Structures are given as C-alpha cells and as structure tokens.
Amino acid sequence: MFEVQQVRADFPILSQEVFGHPLVYLDNAATMQMPEPVLQTVVNHYHADNANVHRGIHALSERSTRALETARERVRAFVNAKSADEIVFTSGTTGSLNMLADMWFGSGCADGAVVTTMMEHHANFVPWQQACLKHGCDFLGAPLDEKGDLDMGELENLLSCHDVSLLAVTHVSNVLGTVNPIGEIVAMAHAHGVKVAVDAAQSIRHEVVDVQALDCDFLAFSGHKMGGPTGIGVLYGKMAELERLRPVRFGGEMVGDVRVAGTTFERAPLRFEAGTPNYIGAIGLAAAMDYLDNLDRAEVGKYEHELLAYAEERLAGIDGLSFLGNPEKRAGCLSFTVEGAHPFDVATLADKLGVALRSGNQCAQPLLYEAYDAHNITRLSPAFYNTYDEIDVAVNVLHRVIARIRSVS
Amino acid sequence: MESPQAIQERIVREIERAGDSFDQFDFLLSKAAELPEMPEERKIADVLVKDCQSQVWLYLHDIDGRPVIEADSDTLMIRGTIQILKDMFDGQPPQAVVDCDVNYIQRTDLAYAFDSKRVAGQAAIVARIKEFAKGLCA
Numbered sequence: 059m060f061e062v063q064q065v066r067a068d069f070p071i072l073s074q075e076v077f078g079h080p081l082v083y084l085d086n087a088a089t090m091q092m093p094e095p096v097l098q099t100v101v102n103h104y105h106a107d108n109a110n111v112h113r114g115i116h117a118l119s120e121r122s123t124r125a126l127e128t129a130r131e132r133v134r135a136f137v138n139a140k141s142a143d144e145i146v147f148t149s150g151t152t153g154s155l156n157m158l159a160d161m162w163f164g165s166g167c168a169d170g171a172v173v174t175t176m177m178e179h180h181a182n183f184v185p186w187q188q189a190c191l192k193h194g195c196d197f198l199g200a201p202l203d204e205k206g207d208l209d210m211g212e213l214e215n216l217l218s219c220h221d222v223s224l225l226a227v228t229h230v231s232n233v234l235g236t237v238n239p240i241g242e243i244v245a246m247a248h249a250h251g252v253k254v255a256v257d258a259a260q261s262i263r264h265e266v267v268d269v270q271a272l273d274c275d276f277l278a279f280s281g282h283k284m285g286g287p288t289g290i291g292v293l294y295g296k297m298a299e300l301e302r303l304r305p306v307r308f309g310g311e312m313v314g315d316v317r318v319a320g321t322t323f324e325r326a327p328l329r330f331e332a333g334t335p336n337y338i339g340a341i342g343l344a345a346a347m348d349y350l351d352n353l354d355r356a357e358v359g360k361y362e363h364e365l366l367a368y369a370e371e372r373l374a375g376i377d378g379l380s381f382l383g384n385p386e387k388r389a390g391c392l393s394f395t396v397e398g399a400h401p402f403d404v405a406t407l408a409d410k411l412g413v414a415l416r417s418g419n420q421c422a423q424p425l426l427y428e429a430y431d432a433h434n435i436t437r438l439s440p441a442f443y444n445t446y447d448e449i450d451v452a453v454n455v456l457h458r459v460i461a462r463i464r465s466v467s
Numbered sequence: 468m469e470s471p472q473a474i475q476e477r478i479v480r481e482i483e484r485a486g487d488s489f490d491q492f493d494f495l496l497s498k499a500a501e502l503p504e505m506p507e508e509r510k511i512a513d514v515l516v517k518d519c520q521s522q523v524w525l526y527l528h529d530i531d532g533r534p535v536i537e538a539d540s541d542t543l544m545i546r547g548t549i550q551i552l553k554d555m556f557d558g559q560p561p562q563a564v565v566d567c568d569v570n571y572i573q574r575t576d577l578a579y580a581f582d583s584k585r586v587a588g589q590a591a592i593v594a595r596i597k598e599f600a601k602g603l604c605a
C-alpha cells in the first residue's frame with residue numbers, strides 16, 4: 059500500500075510556506091524535488107570521497123571513479139540496457155539530444171530526412187531541425203489527431219514516402235501528457251529501416267522504461283525529472299549504434315593517442331564524455347533510481363494515475379476551462395486554457411496563494427502554435443508526493459484567481 | 468503637478484499598504500482595470516514592443532510637447548504596469564521622464580513575478596518611453 063504521507067517525509071522542501079500559504083508544488087514536469095536520501099548521497103560524497111575520476115592514482119580518485127562506474131551500472135539496470143557501456147552521461151536530455159543530432163550528421167549516419175512529431179519539446183525538435191538545415195536534409199513533423207495522440211497513419215506515411223534516416227519522438231508529451239506507444243512506433247520505424255531516438259525526459263519517472271523491450275536505438279533523459287540532481291542526464295545508445303558515431307566534443311579522458319598527426323579515441327561510452335564528467339550528478343542520479351525502486355513502482359504509478367484523473371475531474375468543474383488534448387493514455391501533466399484569463403496572470407496569482415503551476419509555451423511552440431493555435435497555457439503536473447488535498451487546494455485557488463481576473467477583464 | 472519620482476514613491480507606498488503578496492498583485496489588477504482598452508484594429512505587429520514576453524502594443528504621442536502613452540497588453544499584470552507608467556509619465560515635462568529611475572517593481576513583492584525576461588520587457592517599454600521623451604526635449 060502506497061503511503062503518501064510517509065513519502066512526503068522524505069521531501070522536507072514540501073513542508074514550507076510561501077507567501078504565508080502552505081506550498082502546493084505542482085510543477086513536477088519541470089523539476090521534481092529531490093528526496094533526502096539523494097541529498098545525503100551527494101553530501102556524503104563531497105564529505106568523504108570527492109576527487110576527480112579516472113586515472114587519478116590515489117584513494118579518493120579511485121573511490122570517485124568506482125562510484126561513477128557503479129552509477130553507470132545502476133542506470134543500465136534501471137533502463138535494462140544490455141551493457142553499462144551503452145550509458146553515456148550528459149548534462150541532461152537537451153545535452154543528450156543536441157550531442158546525438160551533431161554526431162548523427164557528423165558520422166555519415168544521416169543520408170536522409172529526420173522525422174519528428176508536433177508534440178516534441180524544443181530539445182527534441184530544434185537540434186534535429188538545425189542539423190537538417192546545416193546538412194541539407196529534409197526535416198518533417200508528424201501530425202497529431204484531434205485528441206492529441208500521434209496520428210500513426212500519417213507517421214507511417216512519412217516514414218514510407220520519404221527517405222528517412224531517423225525518427226525523433228517523445229515517450230510522453232510535456233504538454234498534453236500523451237503517452238506514445240513507443241514499442242509500436244519503434245517497430246514501425248524499424249520496418250522502414252529508420253532508427254529511433256526517444257526523448258524519455260517525461261516518461262522516465264512515470265513509466266517503466268525498458269530499452270531492450272522498446273528496442274529503441276537511442277534514448278535520452280534527465281536526472282532532475284526523477285528526483286536526481288540537475289545537470290546530469292543520460293544518452294543511451296545500442297552499442298552497435300554508438301560504435302558508428304564520431305564524438306563531437308573533445309578533450310581529456312576521451313582520447314587514446316594524441317599526436318600532431320591525429321588522435322585516437324577511447325571506447326564508448328568514455329569517448330563521448332570529454333572533460334571531467336558530472337560524477338557527483340551521476341552518483342545522485344543512481345541514488346534517485348535506488349529511491350524510486352525502493353518504492354513499489356506499480357503502486358506509485360497507480361497512485362499518480364488516479365491523482366491525475368482526480369485533478370482532471372476537479373479542474374473540469376472550472377467554468378471556461380479547456381484542456382489541451384484528451385489522449386488515450388495520459389501521464390504526468392494537464393495543460394489548460396481558461397476563457398478570459400491569461401495563463402501568466404493565473405499562475406502569478408496562484409503562486410501568491412502558495413500554488414506552484416507553470417505558464418507559458420512549455421518549450422513546445424510547434425505543438426501550441428501550429429497544432430493548437432494557443433500561445434500560452436497553464437500546466438499542472440503532480441508527482442507521487444502530492445496529495446488529493448493539495449489538488450483540492452489548487453482547484454479552490456484557481457476558482458478564486460480566475461474569478462478575480464474576470465472581475466477586472 | 469507631482470513629479471514622476473514622487474508619483475512612483477506614492478505607488479510604492481500604496482503597493483506596500485495593499486497587504487500580502489496576493490493583495491499587492493491585486494493592486495496591479497486594479498490598475499489594469501483603470502487602463503482603457505485599445506481597439507483591436509490598433510493592436511498591430513508594427514507597434515509591438517520587442518523583448519516583451521507578453522504582447523505589448525505601444526503608441527506614443529505628445530500634447531503640447533508632453534508625452535502621452537497609449538498602450539495595451541494581453542496580460543492583466545502587464546496592463547497594470549502600463550497604467551502605472553501612464554500615472555507616472557503622462558503629461559510630465561519630458562526631461563522629468565528621462566531622469567526618472569523606474570524601480571517600483573524591484574522595491575516591492577511584485578519582483579517575485581518578474582523574472583529576468585519580464586524585467587527586460589518592462590525595461591524595453593520604459594526605454595521606448597524615455598527615448599520618445601528625449602526627442603521632445605530637443
């Protein structure tokens with residue numbers, strides 16, 4: 059049985075007041091808070107073991123290196139990769155996808171178009187768009203249906219009617235909450251000889267992400283979306299795919315022989331981790347994975363799903379509120395507009411009553427501007443440490459705020 | 468006539484007296500309610516202020532050599548800030564507009580809702596007004 063109050067005790071940041079009101083933190087799709095065991099792991103490493111990793115011939119460096127490589131194995135197990143060598147540590151999802159886009163085109167892998175979707179975060183859209191522009195390749199966006207699900211028929215048309223090298227697709231939309239059938243999408247792409255890069259930034263906490271079961275070629279995610287530190291992320295790649303890629307960032311630790319005549323590179327994953335890696339971040343990320351796995355993830359998933367459904371039901375009672383999308387399966391967030399109330403005004407006033415929401419375009423302009431003709435939305439994104447009472451507080455605050463806004467509009 | 472600086476001091480006092488943070492923003496909503504709505508046909512791309520996250524349409528003209536602001540925004544908060552600028556600058560001697568340091572946001576709880584991008588947006592509006600006033604000084 060999942061005990062939310064027990065879990066909340068691990069997140070002391072939640073027990074505070076802002077502007078004289080108890081904090082109701084509902085911006086978890088942007089950043090999830092770190093539980094105490096993760097914070098302690100990070101602090102303990104700084105207290106006891108901190109030193110630069112790799113090649114340092116002293117005890118602390120050895121301990122740091124071992125902790126980093128243990129973290130890599132922990133990440134492997136979390137996403138069920140075949141080998142820890144398939145796990146590249148990066149600065150986050152954005153860092154992973156930018157590096158991949160650069161490497162994809164810099165390694166002779168790309169001899170065709172890149173297809174993405176209209177529900178992507180800019181991090182899985184702009185890097186591919188810019189790389190395609192630079193290399194003269196087509197860049198295509200697969201449309202959504204009226205419910206906010208990927209139009210699978212149109213996606214297949216794009217994959218079959220164009221010379222496509224790669225499909226870049228999100229697992230879970232950071233705006234609609236749409237959970238894409240990634241296994242099915244990967245199988246479809248592979249049937250057309252197309253490789254697949256998955257943005258798992260939003261799914262890594264909500265869904266069980268098994269890269270072997272999904273059969274994706276690449277997958278990217280961030281630590282701070284799953285209770286880990288900021289500044290750490292992962293690029294997973296099948297070993298055969300990683301071996302095809304030339305590094306695009308160069309420096310220490312990723313090289314073999316360096317001469318005026320040329321340079322050889324380390325094996326994967328080290329060849330993709332130039333310079334001092336964020337080893338503390340990686341150690342914290344592994345601790346976050348331990349934390350999540352120590353919870354009953356099936357129970358947590360069920361609780362989060364029911365909490366989101368409850369939030370949807372309560373929000374639906376607000377006059378003039380419209381949700382963006384109504385996908386078959388939704389996880390993580392609800393985005394909405396309210397007639398006569400600008401999202402900036404709504405989120406600003408809600409904040410002053412203690413409720414943390416997000417307003418803006420959510421780094422998804424193609425989705426908002428081209429698919430929905432909405433320039434700004436308000437997003438509510440609960441996590442497993444949020445309570446039903448907090449949803450009630452948030453909805454009551456929204457009622458009050460919207461009424462006040464309408465009174466002067 | 469009160470100087471822009473004196474009006475700003477009065478506005479800071481009014482914001483602080485309004486109460487808690489919510490009430491301070493509520494004050495901004497009240498100011499928004501005072502701002503006349505701009506007809507839709509005047510909300511054209513040519514008069515949008517660059518660097519503003521919200522849409523701000525800004526016209527500046529003068530009456531007898533003194534500036535008059537006509538502006539609107541799609542968000543109430545920014546409409547409120549525009550009305551405050553109107554309170555401070557409409558009909559003032561141009562040099563007083565140029566010399567005024569606009570800082571009421573930074574001095575009150577309103578700063579909590581104005582991140583660096585929004586502060587830059589406000590600065591862009593003020594810069595346009597001051598540039599116009601400077602032209603009137605010549």
